[in-house]
Amino acid sequence: MPDKHVVAGFIQHKNHGDRESNLRHIGQEIKQLAERGTQLVVLQELHNDAYFCQGEDIRHFEQAEALDGPSFQHLSQIATQQNMVIVASIFEKRAEGIYHNTALVIEKDGKLAGFYRKMHIPDDPGFYEKFYFTPGDHTYPAFSPIATSLGKLGVLICWDQWYPEAARLMALAGAEILIYPTAIGWDPADNPEEQQRQLNAWHQVQIGHAIANHLPVISCNRVGFEADPGHQEPNNKTSGIQFWGNSFICGPQGETLLQANGADSVSQCCEISLHRSAELRKIWPFFRDRRIDAYNDLTQRYIDE
């Protein structure tokens, strides 16, 4: 079996204040990544705008757009120009009253290869996503990799990254790379030790999915401080979010291939071997030995006594 490589990259960046500036930055960075041979680029979660979910404000619904709306049209042109597969992230308006947090996979020829609507929706102070995003529904299978010219991409989004079930289902459906556009950061009020534990947990749980499924992982996170946009009552304002960057690419043994820092807008790329996953599945055949006769209760909320 011949080795199969993909040069993959990510664009981790601070919010530039408005959609036009963010998309301009992304366009420039994609061009530079293309010059370095990048074939696949992953953008961060909701890259067009500020992370608006710090508060609950119906005015933000005006930002939402259709799957084939202006963001797709714009990035489709860039994909064609740069001959690159792009994993983008939009605030999708599907119908009046039904909005999703949606990843788009745009093929090199500019066509929409597929999309994924975030399945696990968080809601905690500063991350009021349940207000905005209807959880992804599904036909079959529930977690479907998106076929592209580079391979099958197991695209998930942010909060999904804490769920081994999502990664496993993508792997069982044939994903060759796990991909997470994400928007996670610190509450500036937490102490440095807690902040470090949270960052490590975020990093290592995704490394765990790589290892358990023998798949490379690309995770692209926002970076920089974003204040609470402040549409809420003053006493409900959060202390803002320090997005922690640290976007990374790891191989199918969890080995680090790329690791961005926690402070800067950076675009990086590296080569990923898709053949290595196949090798590992022969050496350590986890998939052979799954006890599918004993996993029924994974569909239970809790196994009450």
Add this chain to the structure above:
Amino acid sequence: MPDKHVVAGFIQHKNHGDRESNLRHIGQEIKQLAERGTQLVVLQELHNDAYFCQGEDIRHFEQAEALDGPSFQHLSQIATQQNMVIVASIFEKRAEGIYHNTALVIEKDGKLAGFYRKMHIPDDPGFYEKFYFTPGDHTYPAFSPIATSLGKLGVLICWDQWYPEAARLMALAGAEILIYPTAIGWDPADNPEEQQRQLNAWHQVQIGHAIANHLPVISCNRVGFEADPGHQEPNNKTSGIQFWGNSFICGPQGETLLQANGADSVSQCCEISLHRSAELRKIWPFFRDRRIDAYNDLTQRYIDE
């Protein structure tokens, strides 16, 4: 809610050549751990003997014993003397032709609190476990934590550690600590880079289970080189196994609490907070948001196209 602590430890050791010597070493180490306040001790996988699964030889079945056989009797006395909960690992004979790789949980009063029969059985060169061990069967739930005076112990064994499903099911059934007696090492023929990737993968996949389930993990591994016992045809001999030690205890954010080295027989202990898991499940409520409506295919072997 008051904080609840457990002082937990492990005994990582080289094979001393015979059962009597191994059990003597374990007894001495438990006594020392007791003097340091240890309440719960985890022994390594198949601690009584050499790791006999390097070859397939029916003579090894003579080593197997009943749940309440001599190993239990011996360790039960030690548990009572030292007032300690012991997680032990035996080669169990359940009936003629039905043998298991079984963990025993022995209560402080010497009674058998429960047992767990290894569910995922490996088989690859040097680890011919499918020859010896019938996979664990199960009543309900399939992965049941064992109730003790210190809390509910989610005891799994070695190859189980690669399966997020097993850890999750233990957590859903109320486990408060995940515990892995294990026997894993390097093929001395592999190069140092591959050896390091394997060790890291083993460590990090278990860290991932801690994080995804907000549970502390105790993993106790064998250490030292064991040659192929050599009952096979000479051309089937393996190059032996360098068991890599590195036993560890981590907290529910995956943070390292203890980490043994890769070369020595060592016994260590530390305090684990069980309250911290409850705190984390409020801050990052993963269990609230599991998409149990979309996890059915986890009981599929593969999702064929």
